[in-house]
Amino acid sequence: MADGPRYSVPFRRRREGRTDYKLRRALVRSGKPRAVVRVTNKYVYVQITDAELRGDIVRAAASSKELAKMGWKGATGNIPSAYLTGALAARRALAKGVKEAVLDIGLKSSTKGSKLFAVLKGLSDAGLQVPHSDGPLPAKERIGGAHISEYAKKLSGETDLYRKTFSGYLKRGLKPEELSNHFEQVRQQIQSAPIEAKA
Numbered sequence: 416m417a418d419g420p421r422y423s424v425p426f427r428r429r430r431e432g433r434t435d436y437k438l439r440r441a442l443v444r445s446g447k448p449r450a451v452v453r454v455t456n457k458y459v460y461v462q463i464t465d466a467e468l469r470g471d472i473v474r475a476a477a478s479s480k481e482l483a484k485m486g487w488k489g490a491t492g493n494i495p496s497a498y499l500t501g502a503l504a505a506r507r508a509l510a511k512g513v514k515e516a517v518l519d520i521g522l523k524s525s526t527k528g529s530k531l532f533a534v535l536k537g538l539s540d541a542g543l544q545v546p547h548s549d550g551p552l553p554a555k556e557r558i559g560g561a562h563i564s565e566y567a568k569k570l571s572g573e574t575d576l577y578r579k580t581f582s583g584y585l586k587r588g589l590k591p592e593e594l595s596n597h598f599e600q601v602r603q604q605i606q607s608a609p610i611e612a613k614a
Contacts, residue, residue: 435522442466442519448474450504450516450545452534454523457492461504461534463513463543474511477504485608487601488589494553495560495598497530499605501537506610508543515544528553541606560594567591 428434442449443466451462459479464471479491479500489495508516516538520531532551536558539545556562570577571592581591589597 432522439519442517445517448508448513448516449519450535450538450543451519451521452501452531453521454497454530454534455492459492459497459500459530459534461500461538463504463508463511463516474513475504475507477501477507482601485601485604488584488587488597489560489563489594490583492530493560493563494530494533494557495563495594497533498537498540498558499598499601501534502541502602502605503537503610504534505538505541505543506605509541510610513543518545518547525551527551528557533558560598564592564594567594 424430426434426436429436448463448465451464453460461477462473463475464473466472477500479496481503482491482496482499485499485503487496487499518531518535523531525531528551533553535545535547536552539547567577567581567590570580578585584591584594
């Protein structure tokens with residue numbers, strides 16, 4: 416490890432590869448709340464936060480784990496669930512009086528059409544103002560799960576592979592071929608249901 420009077424050790428979270436402080440400083444200096452999006456293979460998490468000297472204050476939050484309460488029977492880590500999670504977080508933020516935010520995707524690379532941008536589309540469609548261009552957003556068909564429904568129809572002839580691939584959907588009582596219609600029902604429920612302003 417380098418040493419000497421002019422060497423400074425980077426902050427711990429930077430050493431661990433968990434925080435890009437240069438990017439964070441730019442987002443904080445915007446003066447707007449941040450829409451913090453974090454995705455894993457199984458879940459999507461969204462928080463609307465304000466940066467203060469004592470730390471980040473979460474104004475509103477949503478997780479794809481909560482979608483089951485809204486009637487969602489699909490997977491919780493795909494593009495349709497990412498969109499719905501973004502819409503739910505935006506509804507809660509608006510209920511708290513937050514009207515705009517800037518997108519914070521952390522250290523994730525920004526890939527066109529990814530789950531990160533599906534969340535952004537959900538935030539924007541629900542009424543939260545988040546500056547963006549339409550270029551990286553997923554196509555409307557993918558947001559609605561049409562690609563999953565089409566794949567399920569192709570596999571329907573191969574019974575074993577179909578059951579193995581979509582076992583989670585079938586266990587929850589949803590035929591994957593009907594995902595697009597199911598998505599639309601849940602989306603409308605999120606838009607119309609009274610939302611408690613919980614953080």
